[in-house]
Amino acid sequence: MVKAPAANDDLDRALVRRYLNGERAAGDELVNRFHRSVFNVALRMLGNVQDAEDVTQTAFGNAFAALDSYDPKYRFFSWIYRMTVNESLNTLKGRRDVISLDGNFDVVAPGGASESDAEDRVGRALLELKPDDRAVVVLKHFVSFSYEEISDVLEVPVKTVKSRLFTARERLRDSLLVGKT
Amino acid sequence: MLSPYQHELIHREIDGENTPQESVDVRKLVETQPEALELLTSLRTLDALFSGVPDRTPHPRVRQLIHQGMSLNSRTSPAVGRAEGPTQMFTRWATQQWNGVINLMEEVMLTKRVLIVATTVVAVIAIVGQAVGYPPSVFDAGTIGGGDDMKGVQQAQRHKGQPTTEEDVTLSNPEINTLLQNDQVLKLVQSDVFRQAMRNESFRQLQSSEVFRSLLANDSYRKLQATDSYRQLQASEAFRQVLANDSYRELLASDSYRQLQANDSYRQLQASEAFRQLQANDSYRKLLASDSYRQLQASDSYRQLQTNEAFRKVLASDAFRHVMANDAFRKAMSTDVFRQMSAKDAFRQVESSDVFRQALSTDVFRQVLASDVFRQAMASDVFRQALASDVFRQMMANDAFRQMMATDAYRQLHASEAFRAVSRNQLQSEAFLNRAMRAQQ
Numbered sequence: 251m252v253k254a255p256a257a258n259d260d261l262d263r264a265l266v267r268r269y270l271n272g273e274r275a276a277g278d279e280l281v282n283r284f285h286r287s288v289f290n291v292a293l294r295m296l297g298n299v300q301d302a303e304d305v306t307q308t309a310f311g312n313a314f315a316a317l318d319s320y321d322p323k324y325r326f327f328s329w330i331y332r333m334t335v336n337e338s339l340n341t342l343k344g345r346r347d348v349i350s351l352d353g354n355f356d357v358v359a360p361g362g363a364s365e366s367d368a369e370d371r372v373g374r375a376l377l378e379l380k381p382d383d384r385a386v387v388v389l390k391h392f393v394s395f396s397y398e399e400i401s402d403v404l405e406v407p408v409k410t411v412k413s414r415l416f417t418a419r420e421r422l423r424d425s426l427l428v429g430k431t
Numbered sequence: 432m433l434s435p436y437q438h439e440l441i442h443r444e445i446d447g448e449n450t451p452q453e454s455v456d457v458r459k460l461v462e463t464q465p466e467a468l469e470l471l472t473s474l475r476t477l478d479a480l481f482s483g484v485p486d487r488t489p490h491p492r493v494r495q496l497i498h499q500g501m502s503l504n505s506r507t508s509p510a511v512g513r514a515e516g517p518t519q520m521f522t523r524w525a526t527q528q529w530n531g532v533i534n535l536m537e538e539v540m541l542t543k544r545v546l547i548v549a550t551t552v553v554a555v556i557a558i559v560g561q562a563v564g565y566p567p568s569v570f571d572a573g574t575i576g577g578g579d580d581m582k583g584v585q586q587a588q589r590h591k592g593q594p595t596t597e598e599d600v601t602l603s604n605p606e607i608n609t610l611l612q613n614d615q616v617l618k619l620v621q622s623d624v625f626r627q628a629m630r631n632e633s634f635r636q637l638q639s640s641e642v643f644r645s646l647l648a649n650d651s652y653r654k655l656q657a658t659d660s661y662r663q664l665q666a667s668e669a670f671r672q673v674l675a676n677d678s679y680r681e682l683l684a685s686d687s688y689r690q691l692q693a694n695d696s697y698r699q700l701q702a703s704e705a706f707r708q709l710q711a712n713d714s715y716r717k718l719l720a721s722d723s724y725r726q727l728q729a730s731d732s733y734r735q736l737q738t739n740e741a742f743r744k745v746l747a748s749d750a751f752r753h754v755m756a757n758d759a760f761r762k763a764m765s766t767d768v769f770r771q772m773s774a775k776d777a778f779r780q781v782e783s784s785d786v787f788r789q790a791l792s793t794d795v796f797r798q799v800l801a802s803d804v805f806r807q808a809m810a811s812d813v814f815r816q817a818l819a820s821d822v823f824r825q826m827m828a829n830d831a832f833r834q835m836m837a838t839d840a841y842r843q844l845h846a847s848e849a850f851r852a853v854s855r856n857q858l859q860s861e862a863f864l865n866r867a868m869r870a871q872q
Binding site: 281282285289293303306314369371372373396397419 | 438439442443448473480481482483484485487489494496498
């Protein structure tokens with residue numbers, strides 16, 4: 251499971267402020283804090299390492315390009331994860347326009363070991379979910395966000411978060427656990 | 432049977448969202464209801480399965496590229512800015528540029544996606560080229576009816592048994608008379624190229640085919656024809672040169688091209704918003720028009736790319752960076768269609784031609800490509816069928832027809848509402864051609 255950076259809103263806000271004041275190192279620190287978890291969110295959303303890397307870069311690129319418009323009253327992590335999820339959804343949409351998802355599952359990191367059986371099974375089951383449902387599952391189970399945090403990231407009511415999550419899990423139970431429990 | 436509330440309670444227990452009292456309620460529930468126990472157990476198993484999925488570490492270059500992206504957009508602090516003189520600033524800037532090039536080169540060598548960057552950039556041109564060149568040809572071609580000077584008459588005779596005669600048609604359609612009273616049209620139908628085109632069997636077959644009749648009735652096609660940019664494109668010298676280009680003709684006549692036109696993914700790609708955005712992208716157009724890019728296209732093998740000076744120049748260009756950062760580009764190049772296309776020799780010959788490059792660099796091409804009506808036309812079934820038809824392919828190989836298409840008179844004829852009205856009906860079309868043939872004598 252992805253370990254999201256320890257929630258530290260004050261630290262994040264301070265880093266943003268320092269970066270906007272011209273302190274490059276503060277931006278580096280923001281990247282260092284979040285890039286791995288952002289990459290893993292994108293990876294679980296997309297099931298493909300290269301796409302996930304692209305989304306990671308794009309999400310940070312967009313975030314830093316728009317940092318001037320960042321409102322400190324909101325959490326930075328909500329902002330960066332929102333960009334990640336939205337960029338992932340855009341990628342999926344573009345992919346759906348031209349090719350099928352079939353056969354596009356590839357989670358092996360460059361130079362890394364082959365994925366585990368669990369990762370393979372979970373990855374495939376996730377890709378069978380609707381992208382909006384998948385986003386909720388990923389943020390819940392891979393980043394350990396609360397309903398409220400997911401609601402902030404996705405900009406949907408908590409009620410919607412729960413509905414999507416519960417429905418998606420029922421489907422995942424069927425696809426992953428039938429005959430195994 | 433669990434109630435919706437009990438379902439939610441169990442889900443929330445897994446998510447750690449229950450209050451202490453609610454957790455007590457869940458424990459009581461699972462003790463009394465086997466269904467609740469089963470749900471809780473399965474959700475815990477599911478959660479454990481997710482927990483067993485390892486965290487992945489992105490390739491180090493991802494973080495490096497993010498940092499570099501920040502460098503390019505970084506806000507230099509006032510203090511730092513004052514401390515640096517012009518030389519230091521230039522040195523720092525040059526170092527960043529060089530690092531950017533090196534990293535892009537590494538991308539090319541290291542990742543399977545970017546390994547095909549050059550290939551796919553080339554393929555983009557090929558697609559644009561087809562999208563530009565071929566469809567307008569269809570539009571030009573689809574509206575004249577008839578066959579050669581004798582066959583046109585014979586074909587009309589097939590309708591003699593019908594209640595309506597050619598004369599009836601002619602008399603009842605003032606458009607035909609209007610057309611033939613037009614000096615330009617009369618000059619056209621009396622010209623050698625027109626006569627030669629009429630003798631072409633494919634042309635005759637095409638005119639009588641249902642797919643072209645449908646195309647003429649297609650709203651998107653009609654809207655496209657009505658746009659100024661499309662008319663300008665038709666009238667442009669660059670466009671004429673592309674149509675007359677041998678490599679381009681070879682491409683149009685190839686089976687691989689035909690198969691491509693029939694490919695659903697290709698069609699979807701052409702119809703996609705991402706593709707439209709890419710075509711409208713200034714940086715993309717500048718890149719295509721650059722000398723260094725052209726040299727790159729002419730390189731013999733992509734294995735030599737890494738030492739190719741032209742390639743380095745492309746990578747170092749702002750245009751290339753902008754294109755690579757363009758979301759539409761990344762989406763477009765992620766399709767298999769690009770990869771398949773890049774293997775086609777005919778494409779490469781076309782895209783490396785001077786006339787093709789010139790055509791692509793014109794504003795009018797860009798306007799047509801970026802227009803919604805063009806995209807809609809490309810997405811229509813009838814349009815695709817027309818492109819894939821044998822008769823059209825054969826006709827496009829006909830020199831006389833291409834010469835005729837390049838004439839101003841033909842363009843005027845084609846643009847006239849009267850001619851379009853006539854062309855929509857086979858009987859009227861044949862009557863017009865018969866009258867035209869008689870006018871030649």
